[in-house]
Amino acid sequence: MHRRRLLALLVFAGGAMLLAAPDSALAHGLVGRQDLPIPKWLFAWGAAAVLVASFAGLAVLWPRPRLEGTSERRLAGVPRFLDPLAGALGVVIFVLVIYAGFAGSQTTTNNLAPTVIFVLFWVGIPIASLFFGDVFKALNPWRAVARAVAWLVTKAGRGGLPAPMAYPAKVGRWPAAIAILAFAWVELVYSGRGDPSNLAVLALVYVAVQFVGMSLYGIGAWNRYGDGFGVYFGLIARMAPLRWSRPALFARKPLSGLTNLDVVPGTVALILLIIGTTSFDGFSGGPTWGNIAPELTNVFRVIGFGQATALELVFTLGLVAVTLIVAALYRLGVMGMQTISPQGPAAPELAARFAHSLVPIGLAYVVAHYFSLLAYEGQRMAYLISDPLGDGSNIFGTSSATVDYTWISATAIWYVQVAALVIGHVAGLVLAHERALVCFDGDSQVATRSQYWMLIVMIAFTSLGLWLLSAANS
Amino acid sequence: MTVPIAHAGHWLVNVLYVAPLLVVVGVLAWQSMKDRRRVKQSGEPIARRPPTEPPPA
Numbered sequence: 275m276h277r278r279r280l281l282a283l284l285v286f287a288g289g290a291m292l293l294a295a296p297d298s299a300l301a302h303g304l305v306g307r308q309d310l311p312i313p314k315w316l317f318a319w320g321a322a323a324v325l326v327a328s329f330a331g332l333a334v335l336w337p338r339p340r341l342e343g344t345s346e347r348r349l350a351g352v353p354r355f356l357d358p359l360a361g362a363l364g365v366v367i368f369v370l371v372i373y374a375g376f377a378g379s380q381t382t383t384n385n386l387a388p389t390v391i392f393v394l395f396w397v398g399i400p401i402a403s404l405f406f407g408d409v410f411k412a413l414n415p416w417r418a419v420a421r422a423v424a425w426l427v428t429k430a431g432r433g434g435l436p437a438p439m440a441y442p443a444k445v446g447r448w449p450a451a452i453a454i455l456a457f458a459w460v461e462l463v464y465s466g467r468g469d470p471s472n473l474a475v476l477a478l479v480y481v482a483v484q485f486v487g488m489s490l491y492g493i494g495a496w497n498r499y500g501d502g503f504g505v506y507f508g509l510i511a512r513m514a515p516l517r518w519s520r521p522a523l524f525a526r527k528p529l530s531g532l533t534n535l536d537v538v539p540g541t542v543a544l545i546l547l548i549i550g551t552t553s554f555d556g557f558s559g560g561p562t563w564g565n566i567a568p569e570l571t572n573v574f575r576v577i578g579f580g581q582a583t584a585l586e587l588v589f590t591l592g593l594v595a596v597t598l599i600v601a602a603l604y605r606l607g608v609m610g611m612q613t614i615s616p617q618g619p620a621a622p623e624l625a626a627r628f629a630h631s632l633v634p635i636g637l638a639y640v641v642a643h644y645f646s647l648l649a650y651e652g653q654r655m656a657y658l659i660s661d662p663l664g665d666g667s668n669i670f671g672t673s674s675a676t677v678d679y680t681w682i683s684a685t686a687i688w689y690v691q692v693a694a695l696v697i698g699h700v701a702g703l704v705l706a707h708e709r710a711l712v713c714f715d716g717d718s719q720v721a722t723r724s725q726y727w728m729l730i731v732m733i734a735f736t737s738l739g740l741w742l743l744s745a746a747n748s
Numbered sequence: 749m750t751v752p753i754a755h756a757g758h759w760l761v762n763v764l765y766v767a768p769l770l771v772v773v774g775v776l777a778w779q780s781m782k783d784r785r786r787v788k789q790s791g792e793p794i795a796r797r798p799p800t801e802p803p804p805a
Contacts, residue, residue, distance in 0.1 A: 318764070318765045318768055322769070741762065744765075
């Protein structure tokens, strides 16, 4: 009980410190002036009201599980050549990006590599996965190369490749979680992230690790648990109404794919990392961090670090701290849920059982924080496909295209962000309610009571998300 | 770092984002207390013990 109180105190103290830190003037480039009819904080109130109404609606109108254990319907067959063809396309894009990274202009906006990696890959693929299923699995270049090598070796040799080792159950999705943390560190902390050649080197290092993992544990097992991007995009794809597999395309209820997620070790950490690192991205663009960061950087400089290293250390601390606050918030909700039935499962088991309900929230955070990046920076592809190296070539005649910052207003972006956050959290509530119904044998009254704490967690994440967005856009 | 009190107007707006959370926490805490009181009077358990086996794979 004391641990719970201490954790609650720490979480709320952390949140209060973030909120109480004074504002300062700080300019933010991408999003322009918003013309909103009501103050932004009132959107947090509205979002909370929607969540409470959804919670009440679920309690009354959703008395038995409708997503858990549902079947899928075969839509159409998938031709055998489609998988290798998509894989070959992925390999071509990957090689082009790496080549552009090394051989092209080292100015970030003139090189194909940074835009493809940070905009199309990191933001575009999760959004595409939500609608079309696991598109990355088909395009995954390192999976395609490994499969091609395995096929060739099998054809050439008599016995084929030796059988892979069994994937260690204790390791679970921890390699994927570490990979996502590393990518977030590069994106948010690393001072050389804008340098295309650095990105190319890091991409090759990542691919080398994937080849080692796949050769040790097999392509399928490593893609399912060890490949950070494969696992992350695969999680998002579980929300999609479509599922691709080798023989066919299947249709299913949206979100239902998440209900049979195998929550092996590292899964909860991976999902919380997605929310935590995105939160830090928003937080680091706001005035509060703008006040804290220089002070902390000075501390590291006094110790003897250079300016760039000191800044990286401070941002690393911020990334870890915000992620830990997000994790503690979820843990607090789970511990609260446990108080409903103290004789029931322990908090770590409950955390695993309800982890899938955080996946829509993770995607909501990604959409809310990066929608403007996709909407504006994504347009760079128009000229980058004609001039991928930034050397003045004009392959498709579009090298003179520019970024139009007026096609969508800042106000419209704010509405998209709010809608993404609200829909994501309502989806999270639905999944948590479903799981509670299963856990409590369909007793909707008890299931609803057990979800009071999850409602609090969802409202906390919504308020946090809106506060971060409003601070970043201020 | 500047003294927060000097910027009360700024951070009070930020605190408004936490307000709906505090309201919901208050209402749910009150509801839970009511439930517990009712359970104590009736003698029935507030929640059945959920099964400990993992969710369906």
